[in-house]
Amino acid sequence: MRTLKLALLGFGNAGRTFAKILEDKKQEIRENMESDILVTGITTGSRGSLYNPEGIDLKKAWSDLEKQGSFDRNGNDYSQMTSMELVESGEYDVIVEMTPLNIFTGQPATDHLRKAMERGKHAVTANKGPIAWHYKELKNLAEKMNVQFYYETTVMDGTPIFNLKDETLKFCKVTEVSGILNTTTNYVLEELAKGKNYDDVIAEGKKIGFVEADPSMDIEGWDAAAKITALLNVLMEADITPKDVDRTGIEKITIEDIKEADQQGKIIKLLCKGTMKEGKVAASVKPTLVEQGDLMSVIEGTSSVVQITTDLMGKLTIIEHDPDLLQTGYGVFSDVLRIVRNLV
Template sequence: MSKNLKIAILGFGNAARAFAKILDAERVNILVNYDTAIVTTGIVTGTHGALYNPCGLHLESITENYDKTGSFQSPINMTSMELCEKGEYDVLIEATPLNIKTGQPASDHIKTALRRGKHVITANKGPIAWYFKELKELAKENNCEFFYETTVMDGTPVFNLVNDTLKMCTVTSVDGILNTTTNYILEELEKGKDYNDIMTEGKKLGFIEADPAMDVEGYDAAAKLTALLNVLMDAGITPNDIDRTGIENITYDDIMKAKENNKIIKLICHGDKDSAYVRPTLVDKSDLTANIDGTSSMVQITTDYMGKLSIIEHNPDLVQTGYGIFIDLLRVVERI
């Protein structure tokens, strides 16, 4: 007889809905291969209400309706914390909007679930950047699984690669291009486009947020770098420990001067045991980082036994983000 695994979802934005669609598409395969039925008992949003049924919600129709209307049919009043504290679920999926400067309230949601002995998957990088050590210890104390693959580079298996296939390798440094928005802006500047025009066009295309400051000033890249260093190198740092410089002062002239010297400007992230920074950096055009274009991103991991490994994600969309959450759910299914 198959077992039921109940999940609760906090946040129902693009990433959560992409996950929901993959889950619905693979529901039968999960049942056949893992003898497990995934039951969604609750979904809570910040502005569109909530849905809750301990016996299970019909996720497919809910997702379809939300895509069409941007809302739930017959929502109830339930806060995220109420679901965390009182809801019936086995796995909490934390996909609420990011507060990059505090990691809250997502971190408190996760702590509450872990203290109840619930497994947690987060798509929110804030908790990993600000509270990773505490959350990791809390999960261990309560015999819970705690996964976070989607927090950096969408569904690209960065954390899973290291944790599952590079056993007993020590990561000595991390480098990369982790913010796709700034990568896009720098490329458009090189074409001679006006900065304000780039912003307007990028917002229309969905590449740039309504408020791009978190990207342009390097906060997003710093949070991702912090998450990588905390998980892969046990750094125990916060984004405040990153030496951060954004691209807001980079001009077309700067880019042309770099080009004259066969170089290109990229927002580079670097971390090792001695330092961690995010800053615009001149790189040779022959360097791998110079060829990370558009909305692509890359992380380079240097290890003691396997040397340097480069992982590139080419122009991702929401499917990759949803898959990152989904693969973490499968890891929970496999381990319990």
């Protein structure tokens, strides 16, 4: 029976959901993959850390965090270890990077992944920053160190986009990528179309959880820019950053704009797109008029869509319908299983 040890950087909602899936599927993994997966370290920004080379009690870890807001300071596994300290000196086989996103630098997540791989450790990231800002460097480092590096959760949660390209589109060249990748702007535009005031839409969105406390990264198109950058870096080897994206958010879209579009039989959506032009990949994020009844026009609420155009398989469309944390947790879980499968 093979044992694979994980170190988790970050233990927010997605991290806890991943841990619950891992615990729930433990026996099936043993039976079908002849492997045990242990978590030896967990770090958080303000709720303490845990470390035990023999394995952490995951049920206690997420229970303590959800009930009292922090890990048990009197527990045997409690630690003051920082994320970087765990990366550099902890005992693990796979680093799982789930720290908060810095959309303008991809740090410190990139350094966490780099240091882990330099130690010969496999790496999984749910943080899109490293893929948007430093993908080529990290990919090359993984190849040099002969370690596995996966990132399915960075765009559209656990939807198998990168896996699709890796596993089932062998020798296909991707020539274009487009889609609706930011659910906040999708929600805001839909609510504005109902005649609601912008400030009221934002306030209501925050209340029900669709909108972040600071929605500017979504509204101004930065989140969408990071996601399309990640897609293009992986699927088209673009080697770009979010600063290279021709970006326009929805902050200047008015109810009058939406009404005018409706009179034309159209709807406004924040579309992401990447195409090959003169040997280079050009990327954009822009409010775009879409014909009512077009596929893009019916992507609503928290749903997302990506279209991948290839030379051998034509255009493929993948829709993620109203995801929740389970899909995000599964994305991380699926990446870990890829590592297990490739090691067996």
